[in-house]
Amino acid sequence: MLVFSSLSELRGWRAQQTADPVALVPTMGNLHQGHLQLVKRAQQATSQVVVSIFVNPMQFAANEDLDRYPRTFAEDCAALEALGVTAVFAPTVEDVYPRGLANQTSVTVPEISDILCGASRPGHFRGVATIVCKLFNMVQPDIAVFGQKDYQQLQVIRLMAADLSMSVDIIGEPTERAEDGLALSSRNGYLTTEERAKAPFIYQLLQQLAEQLQQGVAPAEVEQRGLTALTEQGFRPDYLSVRRQQDLQPVAAADTKLVILLAAYLGNTRLIDNLCMQR
Ligand SMILES: Nc1ncnc2c1ncn2[C@@H]1O[C@H](COP(=O)(O)OP(=O)(O)OP(=O)(O)O)[C@@H](O)[C@H]1O
Ligand SMILES: CC(C)(CO)[C@@H](O)C(=O)[O-]
Numbered sequence: 001m002l003v004f005s006s007l008s009e010l011r012g013w014r015a016q017q018t019a020d021p022v023a024l025v026p027t028m029g030n031l032h033q034g035h036l037q038l039v040k041r042a043q044q045a046t047s048q049v050v051v052s053i054f055v056n057p058m059q060f061a062a063n064e065d066l067d068r069y070p071r072t073f074a075e076d077c078a079a080l081e082a083l084g085v086t087a088v089f090a091p092t093v094e095d096v097y098p099r100g101l102a103n104q105t106s107v108t109v110p111e112i113s114d115i116l117c118g119a120s121r122p123g124h125f126r127g128v129a130t131i132v133c134k135l136f137n138m139v140q141p142d143i144a145v146f147g148q149k150d151y152q153q154l155q156v157i158r159l160m161a162a163d164l165s166m167s168v169d170i171i172g173e174p175t176e177r178a179e180d181g182l183a184l185s186s187r188n189g190y191l192t193t194e195e196r197a198k199a200p201f202i203y204q205l206l207q208q209l210a211e212q213l214q215q216g217v218a219p220a221e222v223e224q225r226g227l228t229a230l231t232e233q234g235f236r237p238d239y240l241s242v243r244r245q246q247d248l249q250p251v252a253a254a255d256t257k258l259v260i261l262l263a264a265y266l267g268n269t270r271l272i273d274n275l276c277m278q279r
């Protein structure tokens, strides 16, 4: 497995890849089975798979967990090597943002970036869109794979790619879950034993709410019930919302493809999850 820690090394390799398509799986490291599932999906599409590992400071607000975000580079490389990944790209912050962040040119995907997670994490999706755009420019992938666990992020990236006429095929992979239903996430590692035991309630709730939507309960009522249930179970909900899958706008009567999205704190840890359903 090749390991590139600078852009020039990556570019030298990329220039030689003219035969097979190149797939990119962007990550922030601390890899779990969810990430590895994305890698396997990429490997189904092509033999040339690059995994990027970069904890992107531009998508973290000042009060967030940039400094304590788990960094496990050696273990990540071992897991990727075992899967037969072609290359890891792990640039430094200086390589990615040589002029610093204050005057960085950025990519904003309007409207969708300001709702749901974007409302409570101002600037987050500008940071995500900018780094993903930069990674696309650096790696020049034909295919890029992202997880549906970060559903809003996936839609932001799809819109960015379409709006800016990027020639990258964006693939969304279903959420990988622990046996008890909790969506795998690097931030699950922040949970205490007690919190970890409570966390699977999120997915149970999403399933119950999807059933209620199917039975004809109105989205606003479902949202209210969900928020109440989360609070009763000791979570601090940030939002719980029923939206249309395509653009995450509020549900109109004719919409059939819906997604229930939520973010909630358990202690100090902010967890997100979602469930797509058809009514
Ligand atoms: N459980 C999962 N199933 C499928 N894809 C996932 C899962 N968790 C993360 N991903 C995807 O992996 C990619 C990299 O995500 P990231 O490195 O932020 O991992 P994470 O576990 O989501 O971390 P965090 O706790 O910061 O949200 C993203 O496309 C994300 O959607
Ligand atoms: C897509 C991403 C790697 C961009 O930093 C990040 O937001 C993530 O890990 O989901």
Ligand code: BAL
Pocket (backbone or CB within 6 Å): 059, 150, 153
């Ligand atoms: N998995 C999304 C990246 C973030 O929360 O910053």
